[in-house]
Amino acid sequence: MGRKAMRLSLFAYQIHYDGPIRHQPEEIADGWWWTDAELVAHLADPDWPFVPDTRVLLPHAPALRG
Numbered sequence: 365m366g367r368k369a370m371r372l373s374l375f376a377y378q379i380h381y382d383g384p385i386r387h388q389p390e391e392i393a394d395g396w397w398w399t400d401a402e403l404v405a406h407l408a409d410p411d412w413p414f415v416p417d418t419r420v421l422l423p424h425a426p427a428l429r430g
Contacts (some may be wrong), residue, residue, distance in 0.1 A: 369423065404428055 386413045387395050398406065407419060414422075422428065 368417055 385395070387393075404423070407414065407423060
């Protein structure tokens, strides 16, 4: 079977907000604030519950490459 190209679009922005962050429980089970290095470490840990395509695509994001 031939390989197919995949497209990854990541969007990031910076915002300053000092109020509480409340996740909508119907949509988000949990959330964390990580540095790029922490994210890369968690992606390498098979016990962290990432969506499978996130494990494949996110390490190829320019901001997370060595």
